[in-house]
Amino acid sequence: MSEKKYSNPVSATINGIIALYKSKGEKVTLPENIDLSGKRIMITGSSAGLGLATAIRVAEAGAELIMAVRSGIPDKGELVKSRSGNPNVRMYHVDLSDFDSIDIFLDELEGDGVKLDVFIANAAMVPLESRQTKQGMEEMFMVNYLSTFYLINQLVSREIIDVTQSPRIIIISSESHRDPDRFDWDRFGEYHPYGVKEVIAKYGYYKLLLTTFANEFARCINSGDARTTVRVLCPGPVNSSIAREAPGWIQPLLKGVFSLFFRSPMKAADPVIYFCQEEENDEPIDYLYLLQKKPMAPLTQDPQNGKILWERSEALIKKLGY
Numbered sequence: 001m002s003e004k005k006y007s008n009p010v011s012a013t014i015n016g017i018i019a020l021y022k023s024k025g026e027k028v029t030l031p032e033n034i035d036l037s038g039k040r041i042m043i044t045g046s047s048a049g050l051g052l053a054t055a056i057r058v059a060e061a062g063a064e065l066i067m068a069v070r071s072g073i074p075d076k077g078e079l080v081k082s083r084s085g086n087p088n089v090r091m092y093h094v095d096l097s098d099f100d101s102i103d104i105f106l107d108e109l110e111g112d113g114v115k116l117d118v119f120i121a122n123a124a125m126v127p128l129e130s131r132q133t134k135q136g137m138e139e140m141f142m143v144n145y146l147s148t149f150y151l152i153n154q155l156v157s158r159e160i161i162d163v164t165q166s167p168r169i170i171i172i173s174s175e176s177h178r179d180p181d182r183f184d185w186d187r188f189g190e191y192h193p194y195g196v197k198e199v200i201a202k203y204g205y206y207k208l209l210l211t212t213f214a215n216e217f218a219r220c221i222n223s224g225d226a227r228t229t230v231r232v233l234c235p236g237p238v239n240s241s242i243a244r245e246a247p248g249w250i251q252p253l254l255k256g257v258f259s260l261f262f263r264s265p266m267k268a269a270d271p272v273i274y275f276c277q278e279e280e281n282d283e284p285i286d287y288l289y290l291l292q293k294k295p296m297a298p299l300t301q302d303p304q305n306g307k308i309l310w311e312r313s314e315a316l317i318k319k320l321g322y
């Protein structure tokens with residue numbers, strides 16, 4: 001049986017810190033003076049943590065920024081404008097746990113004639129325990145995986161992402177996608193309650209689904225005139241508010257460990273910025289952990305898994321009436 005590094009909060013934190021300081025893979029170099037002017041970039045979950053930091057950095061680099069957020073309208077947008085000196089920042093509301101909210105958001109983008117050069121799927125959550133969404137999905141499954149599957153497919157079919165215009169899709173995954181050793185197709189999309197002890201293992205499993213989808217999407221999208229780049233990354237441990245739902249008694253400990261050992265969100269955004277600025281002639285790199293090149297877990301690269309995941313996700317969404 002493979003070694004599970006991210007199956008509980010303690011081992012996930014310790015292994016995250018070890019990996020951060022034990023540099024292994026060949027690194028890419030982030031150029032200085034990055035210029036993203038002329039690029040329209042949308043980031044989900046840009047009201048906090050890595051997403052907010054990425055928003056500030058791409059705005060600083062001159063991009064036209066769209067913040068797709070559940071909260072922080074308008075204050076987080078104003079913060080990005082003042083920190084970056086770039087007034088070209090728009091905000092849209094979207095709750096990724098709710099298909100109706102995603103549909104309204106898509107209608108608004110379409111109505112405003114938005115076309116994206118880069119889409120960054122960043123939003124994610126870690127609940128204290130399982131919760132059910134309005135449409136009966138398990139919330140972390142919906143926010144961390146299914147909403148991204150739905151959103152990206154809708155952005156493409158509505159031509160908000162025009163696959164003939166060399167767009168780029170950047171997916172924020174996690175090294176924890178390597179932990180699960182199998183897919184649970186039998187119970188795919190079913191709501192099964194779980195408690196605090198299972199949360200981190202579920203988080204890794206949903207990152208496995210997300211990364212498998214990224215591979216399948218990259219395989220399927222480019223035919224005919226389509227030239228879409230799909231990139232996946234893990235930012236490493238980020239000093240963010242991702243553990244905000246952890247029990248109160250452990251919060252001071254987590255805050256201490258996060259602020260002492262984890263990366264600041266601004267620094268953790270390095271691999272996201274690398275993929276935003278990547279030029280067409282650069283060596284294609286599918287996955288970065290920090291700025292290190294790494295292959296994704298073999299399970300995620302198997303076309304058979306990608307195909308099953310795609311079919312199950314599509315069928316589930318159809319069954320829900322979307």
Ligand SMILES: NC(=O)c1ccc[n+]([C@@H]2O[C@H](COP(=O)([O-])OP(=O)(O)OC[C@H]3O[C@@H](n4cnc5c(N)ncnc54)[C@H](OP(=O)(O)O)[C@@H]3O)[C@@H](O)[C@H]2O)c1
Nearest residue numbers: 045047048049050070071096097123124237238240241242
């Ligand atoms: N932190 C780490 O150590 C770490 C390590 C590896 C990978 N990552 C990945 O990095 C990404 C960013 O995480 P982070 O650490 O920056 O976490 P964070 O500070 O908790 O930020 C998460 C963002 O996602 C948004 N979000 C959560 N649920 C949402 C929903 N239902 N609809 C719309 N937006 C929602 C949050 O919005 P609100 O502000 O409205 O809640 C927030 O903007 C995630 O994909 C995470 O899995 C993080």
